Each structure stands twice: as C-alpha cells, then as structure tokens.
Amino acid sequence: MPIKTILVTGSQGQVGQSLQQVAGQYPQYQFTFANRQILDLSQADQIQRYFQHHQYDLIINCAAYTAVDQAEQEPESADKLNHLAVKHLAEITRQHHARLIHISTDYVFDGQGFTPYCESERTNPQTVYGLSKLMGELAIQGIPVRAIIIRTSWVYAEWGHNFVKTMLKLGQQRDQLRVVSDQVGSPTYAKDLALAIINIVEASQTSDQIFNPVSAVSSVYHYSNEGVCSWYGFAKAIFELSHTDCQLIPIESKDYPTPATRPCYSVLNKTKIKQQTGLNIPYWKDSLRNCLENLGEAH
Numbered sequence: 531m532p533i534k535t536i537l538v539t540g541s542q543g544q545v546g547q548s549l550q551q552v553a554g555q556y557p558q559y560q561f562t563f564a565n566r567q568i569l570d571l572s573q574a575d576q577i578q579r580y581f582q583h584h585q586y587d588l589i590i591n592c593a594a595y596t597a598v599d600q601a602e603q604e605p606e607s608a609d610k611l612n613h614l615a616v617k618h619l620a621e622i623t624r625q626h627h628a629r630l631i632h633i634s635t636d637y638v639f640d641g642q643g644f645t646p647y648c649e650s651e652r653t654n655p656q657t658v659y660g661l662s663k664l665m666g667e668l669a670i671q672g673i674p675v676r677a678i679i680i681r682t683s684w685v686y687a688e689w690g691h692n693f694v695k696t697m698l699k700l701g702q703q704r705d706q707l708r709v710v711s712d713q714v715g716s717p718t719y720a721k722d723l724a725l726a727i728i729n730i731v732e733a734s735q736t737s738d739q740i741f742n743p744v745s746a747v748s749s750v751y752h753y754s755n756e757g758v759c760s761w762y763g764f765a766k767a768i769f770e771l772s773h774t775d776c777q778l779i780p781i782e783s784k785d786y787p788t789p790a791t792r793p794c795y796s797v798l799n800k801t802k803i804k805q806q807t808g809l810n811i812p813y814w815k816d817s818l819r820n821c822l823e824n825l826g827e828a829h
Contacts, residue, residue, distance in 0.1 A: 532735055533629065535560045537586040539569060539619070540593025544687040545633060548724035549590065556728055562586070566593075571615035572607070581622045590727060591619055591632045594663070598637070599789040601659040608662040616666035617673070624675040629734075629741050631727060636683035636715065636754075638664040641793020648799045649681075649750040657790040670748050676741040677748040678730060680723075680803075683796050684754065684764075687720035688824050697765050698827060701774035711762035711780035715796040716754035719817035726753050726809055733807045740806065751806075752798035755814035764818075771819055772827040 540546045541563035553561045562584070570576050571593050594612055595601060601608040616632060623630040637660030638653040655661045670677050686692035700707055730751070734740035742749050759767070762780045769776060783792065803809055 531587070531627075533559065533587040533731055535562070535586045536588045536590060536731070537562045537564060537584070538590045538592060539564050539571060540591065541565045543592050543594070543596075544685055544690040544692065544720040545723055545727075546592040547689050548687055548720040549592070549727065551721060552724050552728065559731070571619075572610045574614070574618060577615065577618045577622070581626070585626050586628055588629045588631065588731065589619055589623055591616065591630065594633065595659070598657060598659045601657065601662065602789040605658045605662070608658055609665065612659070612662035613665035613669060617669035620670045620673045620675050620677060623677065624673055624744075628676075630670065630675060630677040631730065632666065632670060632677065632679050633723075634667055634679050634681045635660065635663045636681060636793060636796035636798060638667065638681065639793065639796065641796050643795050646797040646799035647752065649752055649802055656793070659790060667750070674744045675748070676744055678741060679748055679750045680727070680730075681750065681752050681798060682718045682723055682754055683798055684715050684717040685720050685723065686717060686821065688821060693717075693761070693764065694768055694818070694821060695825075697768045698772060698774065698825070701769055701772070701776040704776060706777045706779060707765070708779045708781045708786070709762045709765045710783055710786050710792075711760045712782050713792050713794055713796075714758055714760050715793070716756070716758055716798065717764055717814045717818065718754040719812070719814075719821055721820075722755060722812055722817055723753055726803070726807075726811075729807055729809050730803075751803040752800050753803055753811070754798050754800065755817050756800075756811050757814045758797050759814065767815055767818055768822070771815075771822050
C-alpha cells in the first residue's frame with residue numbers, strides 16, 4: 531500500500547522542525563505535524579483519544595525526552611516518553627495497518643568500542659536516557675509491526691538547544707573555552723537526517739525490502755554525517771567557519787564530570803542505509819557550513 535499521509539510527532543524538536551522545512555519539496559505526501567499541545571505522548575489516554583479520530587499511512591516519531599543529565603533524576607519521565615509512548619505508537623501502527631519510523635540514539639551502546647557500531651552489535655546503555663531509548667526500540671521489536679528504527683548521534687540544527695548554538699553563544703561571551711577532546715563521534719545535521727528519512731520513505735514506495743514484513747523484526751538503520759571528530763574538533767570547526775575569536779583548550783572527560791556518563795566512542799557504521807537506500811551522506815563539515823550559513827554565522 532503506498533504511503534500518502536504522514537504524521538510527524540515531536541514537530542517542535544530539531545528533526546521535527548527540519549522535516550517541516552523540507553516537506554514542501556515532497557507535495558506527493560500529506561504531512562501532519564503534531565507538537566506536544568496537539569499530541570502529548572506522555573499521556574497514554576491522549577494518545578488513544580487522538581488516534582480514534584486520526585489515521586495515517588506512516589508515523590514518523592521524532593518526539594523524545596532528550597535531557598540526558600536530567601534523565602538520571604527523572605527516570606520515569608524519560609521512560610514515559612522514550613519507551614511507553616513508543617510502545618503505544620507501535621500498537622496503534624499495528625492496529626491501523628500503517629508504518630512507523632522511530633528515531634533512536636547512539637546511547638544504546640556503551641561507547642567503549644573502537645570501530646564504528648553496526649546495527650547488529652550488542653547494546654549496553656550506560657545511562658537512564660540510553661536505557662529508556664533501548665526499551666523503546668525493544669518495544670517496537672516486540673510488536674508485529676512494519677517499522678524502522680534509525681539510530682543517530684550528535685544532532686544539531688538552526689533551532690532548539692544543541693552544541694553548535696551553545697558554542698556560538700559562549701564563543702561570543704568568553705575569551706577562552708575548555709572542551710572535551712577524548713569523546714569521539716559523528717555530528718548529524720538534522721536537515722540531512724530529515725532528508726534521509728524522506729529518502730527511506732521514497733525507497734519504500736518501490737521496494738518491499740525497506741519496511742520488513744509484519745512477521746519479521748523491525749529494520750534498524752544507523753545515520754549520521756560522514757566523518758569523525760571529537761567535541762573539541764567540532765567546536766574548533768564551528769569557531770573557524772564562523773570566525774569566532776575564542777581560544778579553545780582541549781580537556782579530558784574526567785575534567786568535566788556530568789551526571790550521565792557520555793560515550794567515549796559513538797561512531798555509527800552507515801553501510802546498511804547507504805546500500806539499501808542508495809543514500810549519499812554529506813561530510814559533517816560541509817553540513818556544518820550549511821547550518822552556519824543559515825544562521826548567518828559563516829563567512
């Protein structure tokens with residue numbers, strides 16, 4: 531059955547807003563963007579009530595509890611949005627014979643690896659946030675539903691709270707900044723992720739292999755921009771491209787303790803998504819330049 535109507539939950543988040551930005555390029559789909567006021571996924575009764583009156587061919591779930599440190603003090607809140615709400619959405623998708631795309635995270639791994647994580651590698655979350663996201667993944671995989679899980683990392687955009695905007699702000703306010711240099715990963719520009727999601731939807735229209743049959747386990751894909759850097763390297767590129775005059779000092783994770791342990795290594799292997807959808811993934815620095823140009827910061 532072709533996909534025509536699409537619901538995007540968490541429409542005010544970085545990925546949700548990026549999907550709103552690119553949706554106009556795809557007039558063949560009828561998008562509905564739902565923020566927390568329209569559909570509060572932390573309220574089970576509200577989810578049920580909403581879907582009694584609305585039906586879609588595809589749900590793209592961008593809603594999440596993403597306050598990684600706060601989650602350590604609020605495990606129930608994280609679980610409600612990242613696990614239980616996802617389970618509800620999967621059940622509704624099954625009941626309506628629809629499809630589901632769910633955004634997950636590199637935090638489902640322990641971050642102790644040295645080679646890019648494949649989709650099939652063992653999960654071992656080290657934080658409340660990571661565990662809640664893994665529980666969401668497992669909930670989808672425990673329900674016979676046509677679903678795709680996309681794990682991503684280090685997401686940033688022109689809107690919302692993210693590393694790029696924080697660095698730009700602090701770079702203007704301070705002469706010197708200390709940034710962690712022993713955590714390595716791949717930044718993800720939310721607009722690129724949004725386009726990758728639509729690319730998957732497009733590919734699924736002509737291939738039954740993208741969304742697994744209901745009888746099979748849901749497909750998992752990894753997506754981030756190409757290339758690898760540390761947070762220090764990321765900050766350096768932000769300052770260079772925006773001509774921000776602020777001295778950066780590399781520090782170790784132990785010098786910047788946080789309530790939630792950050793993964794040392796969270797590079798994701800993207801071979802599967804490239805092979806199965808023919809996706810061309812931009813290099814992280816090129817995407818960063820695009821974002822900064824949109825923010826009016828690049829020169």
